[in-house]
Amino acid sequence: xxxxxxxxxxxxxxxxxxxxxxxxxxxxxxxxxxxxxxxxxxxxxxxxxxxxxxxxxxxxxxxxxxxxxxxxxxxxxxxxxxxxxxxxxxxxxxxxxxxxxxxxxxxxxxxxxxxxxxxxxxxxxxxxxxxxxxxxxxxxxxxxxx
Numbered sequence: 001x002x003x004x005x006x007x008x009x010x011x012x013x014x015x016x017x018x019x020x021x022x023x024x025x026x027x028x029x030x031x032x033x034x035x036x037x038x039x040x041x042x043x044x045x046x047x048x049x050x051x052x053x054x055x056x057x058x059x060x061x062x063x064x065x066x067x068x069x070x071x072x073x074x075x076x077x078x079x080x081x082x083x084x085x086x087x088x089x090x091x092x093x094x095x096x097x098x099x100x101x102x103x104x105x106x107x108x109x110x111x112x113x114x115x116x117x118x119x120x121x122x123x124x125x126x127x128x129x130x131x132x133x134x135x136x137x138x139x140x141x142x143x144x145x146x
Contacts (some may be wrong), residue, residue: 009091044145
């Protein structure tokens with residue numbers, strides 16, 4: 001049984017998973033917009049920049065798009081992930097189908113953030129099984145900042 005959907009970012013997949021229409025020819029970094037992310041229902045973010053790491057809530061989003069190396073924007077069941085690869089921006093969309101996961105809470109090292117002095121990160125490790133029935137972690141996603 002599939003625990004989740006993991007697809008490349010494009011207009012069809014954004015429509016299917018988030019019911020959101022996006023200009024496919026646009027730069028995926030343009031999705032890192034407070035209003036768009038709220039429309040997608042995403043609440044928290046970890047953004048790796050050339051000069052800092054930002055861990056914060058989406059409502060406090062304030063980042064220069066050209067400075068981003070990788071971004072993970074998420075809620076408890078979904079994730080939008082963007083990264084730079086050879087001067088090109090790529091991305092994926094994650095949507096949980098069933099919660100067959102291991103939940104962990106991690107302490108965060110103090111980072112740049114505008115708001116709530118967030119100190120913990122909840123992550124989910126999704127379990128799958130190989131052909132021999134052996135369990136393995138097939139995906140790890142941030143779930144919640146608090």
